Amino acid sequence: MEAERLIAAGRYALAQSRAALDIVAEAWQAQTLAQAVGSHLAVRGPLELRGEARALSEIGGGRGVMDHPMLRTGVPRAAQLTEVADVRTALNALSALLGEVGIALVGVACDTDEEGLYWQCIEAIDAADESNDRVRGLLRRLTVRERGRPPDAARGRADPADSPAGPS
Secondary structure, eight states: OBHHHHHHHHHHHHHHOOSHHHHHHHHHHHHHHHHHHHHHHHHHSOGGGHHHHHHHHTTTGGGOGGGOGGGTTSOOGGGGOOBOSSHHHHHHHHHHHHHHHHHHHHHHHHHOOOHHHHHHHHHHHHHHHHHHHHHHHHHHHHHHHHHTSOOGGGGTOOOGGGSTTOOO
16 A cells, blocks of 8 residues: 555544554554655665665664554554655655654653553654654655756756746
């Protein structure tokens, strides 16, 4: 499944989550999706992004987010990832999802009296924040890459607004 669809499904699932444990589970779903997008881009993405994408795929180090107890109730949504059709759009959507995850987790952490749940939220907030930093880094690299390209006219494509008749 395409990355944007999976991210949209994650945003919807997070928005529908009411119970604290459901929110935490969706946070880890988002984290696995960020890792999967990173892995995909590290192998198939633009060359300029591969190092940063690899770093995104490795967030969580040895603990392995895919093995997190909150995900053991089913197959992670990220396992369905097959392509990242529009890298910039997918990364922007992923950044939005990770931001929403952070906000939702802060709410859970503030509302709980259970120490274990509190620390799970803190760990998930840290992971979402680190992933979002990497995603924003990828977006910056894309911008630099695009600035290095010549304008469309120099690549043989004229801008319709530049023609004597104006845009058609």
